[in-house]
Structure formats: structure tokens, C-alpha cells
Amino acid sequence: MKFALKCSPGQKIAKRQGRVAIIGAGPAGLGAAGYLICKGYDVDVYDRMPEPGGMTLFAIPNWRLPWKNVRAGVEELRELGVNFFTNVKVICDDEYRIEGDQFVKSKVHLEELIDRYDAVIIATGTWESRRLRIPGEDLKGSYLALDYLFRIYASQHGYLPKSEVYRTGLKSMVVGAGLTAVDAAIESQLEGAREVYLSYRRTINEAPAGKAEINRLIQRGVKLMELTLPVEVSGKEAVEAVKLVKMRLGKPDASGRPAPEPIPGSEFVVSVDTLISAIGEIPTPPMRKECCGVTLRQNGTIDTDAQGRTRRLGVFAAGDVTNGPTLIGKALAHGMRIAQSVEAFLEAGGKRGGSWRS
Known part of the structure; x- marks a missing residue:
């Protein structure tokens, strides 16, 4: 399963200024990582599971989506320079506690990532069944x-x-x-x-x-x-x-x-x-209520505009955590689209402007 869709074989990637943290190593997060690493940005991906892949490895059977294909796509991202921090849960005060948390070895606060990176993408999906x-x-x-x-x-x-x-x-x-x-x-x-x-x-x-x-x-x-x-x-x-x-x-x-x-x-x-x-899934963002300037809609999804921008400068959301449950392909495509918004944000000066630009 290919996530680095914007990289050409043998392409030499020119480095660009900007460090991006992605929270969640599912389809949306990996799609965003693939886009941004191909554009030359430094990309770190945080996930609470023991390996990247999200639901493609831990909620979807091998006979529906071959796990070896997912792992091959992740390995390609590693070779391109994406850093993966597994067994790490990003939290923001009142956190969700769900299956998979038994693998968490450390926690980091969302505010810390916002301070350390030029942009943050939240792509934590919908990990709780109704x-x-x-x-x-x-x-x-x-x-x-x-x-x-x-x-x-x-x-x-x-x-x-x-x-x-x-x-x-x-x-x-x-x-x-x-x-x-x-x-x-x-x-x-x-x-x-x-x-x-x-x-x-x-x-x-x-x-x-x-x-x-x-x-x-x-x-x-x-x-x-x-x-x-x-x-x-x-x-x-x-x-x-x-x-x-x-x-x-x-x-x-x-x-x-x-x-x-x-x-x-x-x-x-x-x-x-x-x-x-199995009557549907619930969004599982790093918080249960407004935190770090990131707000939630009534249905629990992260509130963003059409470009994936939250109310906190430099913080974006992608995939099911903002759209609600959908198919893998749609989540992957949305992650890439929001990565384009991040690219535009960084190219326009990032946080230096002090506010979102229309």
C-alpha cells in the first residue's frame, strides 16, 4: 500500500524548512506523512500502537487488506526519512481510554508538540465503537x-x-x-x-x-x-x-x-x-472537550474549516477524526489534501503571521 504517492522513483528530494508532527499512523496520518516527506519537510509521526498502520493492521483483516502491503508502504516512508514514535500517546487533559492503550509506554501533551513543531496534524481516527x-x-x-x-x-x-x-x-x-x-x-x-x-x-x-x-x-x-x-x-x-x-x-x-x-x-x-x-464508530481525538485551542463539534469530531485548520494556529486535523467514519481510501486522500494545506501554511510563513490567513 503506497503512501508516498508524490515521490517519483529515484527522485532527489530538496529539503525545505519546516517540521511537522502527525498524531496517528493510520491511513490519513500516513497519507499526510507521505505527501509532506516527498515535499521535503521533516516529518515525525506519533502513534500509541506498537507499529504504524492504525486500523489497516489492527481493525481490518489480512484477507481484506493484506498486512504485508501496509508494512511495505510504511517501510518506504521510513526509507524516505519519516520518523515513527510508536507506543506514544498524545493527550490533551481529558483523554480517551480505549483498546490499544495497553501498549502505551509514554505520553506527551499536545501543547508540547505545538510548541516544538511548525505544524501539527491530528489524525487519530475513530477507535471506539458505539x-x-x-x-x-x-x-x-x-x-x-x-x-x-x-x-x-x-x-x-x-x-x-x-x-x-x-x-x-x-x-x-x-x-x-x-x-x-x-x-x-x-x-x-x-x-x-x-x-x-x-x-x-x-x-x-x-x-x-x-x-x-x-x-x-x-x-x-x-x-x-x-x-x-x-x-x-x-x-x-x-x-x-x-x-x-x-x-x-x-x-x-x-x-x-x-x-x-x-x-x-x-x-x-x-x-x-x-x-x-458494530453499529458505527466514534471519533477519538486526543481530548474529550476543548483543549489547547482545539474545539470539537457536537458529534465529537474535531472542528476544522475546509482546509483542515482548527481554531489553534498551526494545528490541523485529517481523516475520520474530523470527518467521521469513512473508507480507507477516502481517509488516505483526505490526509494528503490536508498535508497540502500544511504546505501552503508553511510556505506562507507559518506561525510567524500570528493568525490564519484566508
Whole structure:
């Protein structure tokens, strides 16, 4: 997977004045690093994981995106001069605590990076899955999809022992119909589940993953439960069953898709011992509220203008942490586009102007 898309083979890169720190070594951060190193800037990338790659290594399966290709792209960046500081978490007061933090060996405050570098790009992605917010969700055997997948892949990379992978029972239910839900359903099978259900509140026609992906799941034996929504998880100490309600589609909502509505009196129960929530991801910036002059929108994304500029001079944001969850290619492209904004900022004098230039 190539990140240094602006470098030509054998090109001699002319050095330019400017040091840039990038927080997050996922697609957006690596795309930005590739652009800036090819333009001659000094680039340092900070990431809390034990190796660069972000979700491409720790949330997406090898069969969907070959890990060797990601590592080859990262190695090319290293050879071009990008410095990677792994096992380092950048924080800003009230930090997010999520899977992967067990690998953190040191922390650095965002303000310190702002002081040390000519520009900073925040590209920390969306590392937290949305909770179902229903009774019984905290029972043993109930997982968030990204947490579930992360431990599987971290173990496959050799960073976690197999004993720390979340246990999958014989009957698993995944809630959602995006690519993360698809991957969680397949991994459930690979981890030993004999029956796997996919509960989705709309139909296959509205599935974010697309009909082809869902049909492939069905061919693998996954049982699609269209127009259903979990409302309660039951069990003494661990998940034993999930109560669902049947749904019907109403008028289109803000997304343009038909809005699902519960059908009164249609509740039913399915016996399962594993429940995985894959109903979307939440942005995970270095802060939970305004910090270092960087503000958040109501949905938790970093507030920026069209050029990726935050309200703090010299600080930019790229990828899912400012746009919300999207596909790898779009995050990579956005990282490169924001790197162009950084280039324009540095060429115009950077912080010396004392304020953003329009």
C-alpha cells in the first residue's frame, strides 16, 4: 500500500524548512506523512500502537487488506526519512481510554508538540465503537466490535497472547451491517461460533457494507435478521439471550435511507452467548472537550474549516477524526489534501503571521 504517492522513483528530494508532527499512523496520518516527506519537510509521526498502520493492521483483516502491503508502504516512508514514535500517546487533559492503550509506554501533551513543531496534524481516527445502550449490555460476552477485532488482530501480529483475545461462544450475534459488522461476523465463525446471526434494523438493500458483502456472509452460513433491533440482553453473569423487536421502514431520515420504526408487540428472544455491537464508530481525538485551542463539534469530531485548520494556529486535523467514519481510501486522500494545506501554511510563513490567513 503506497503512501508516498508524490515521490517519483529515484527522485532527489530538496529539503525545505519546516517540521511537522502527525498524531496517528493510520491511513490519513500516513497519507499526510507521505505527501509532506516527498515535499521535503521533516516529518515525525506519533502513534500509541506498537507499529504504524492504525486500523489497516489492527481493525481490518489480512484477507481484506493484506498486512504485508501496509508494512511495505510504511517501510518506504521510513526509507524516505519519516520518523515513527510508536507506543506514544498524545493527550490533551481529558483523554480517551480505549483498546490499544495497553501498549502505551509514554505520553506527551499536545501543547508540547505545538510548541516544538511548525505544524501539527491530528489524525487519530475513530477507535471506539458505539454502544447499543440497552439493558444487560455490560454482561460478560458482550463486546464492542472494534475491541473484539483489535484483540484478535493484535494477537495474530504477536502483540497479545491468545489468552487475551475475547472469548467467542458457540452462538454469536453481531449488530450492524457495515464492513466492521461483516468482519466481526466472519471472525466469530473463525473463532469457533457455530451459529452467527447478523441483526440489522433495516434491510439488505440499505446495508452500508453493500448487498454483495452481506450475501457473501449468507453464503458462509451467517443468518441475516433484517428489520430487527436488540432491546435487551439477558443472563445471570454472562450473555444468555437477546430480546429483539421487529422493525418496519418509514419515511427517509437525514441519511436519505428509510427510517426504521419498531412494531409494537413484536418482541422475540434469540439464545446467544456472544453479542458484538458494530453499529458505527466514534471519533477519538486526543481530548474529550476543548483543549489547547482545539474545539470539537457536537458529534465529537474535531472542528476544522475546509482546509483542515482548527481554531489553534498551526494545528490541523485529517481523516475520520474530523470527518467521521469513512473508507480507507477516502481517509488516505483526505490526509494528503490536508498535508497540502500544511504546505501552503508553511510556505506562507507559518506561525510567524500570528493568525490564519484566508
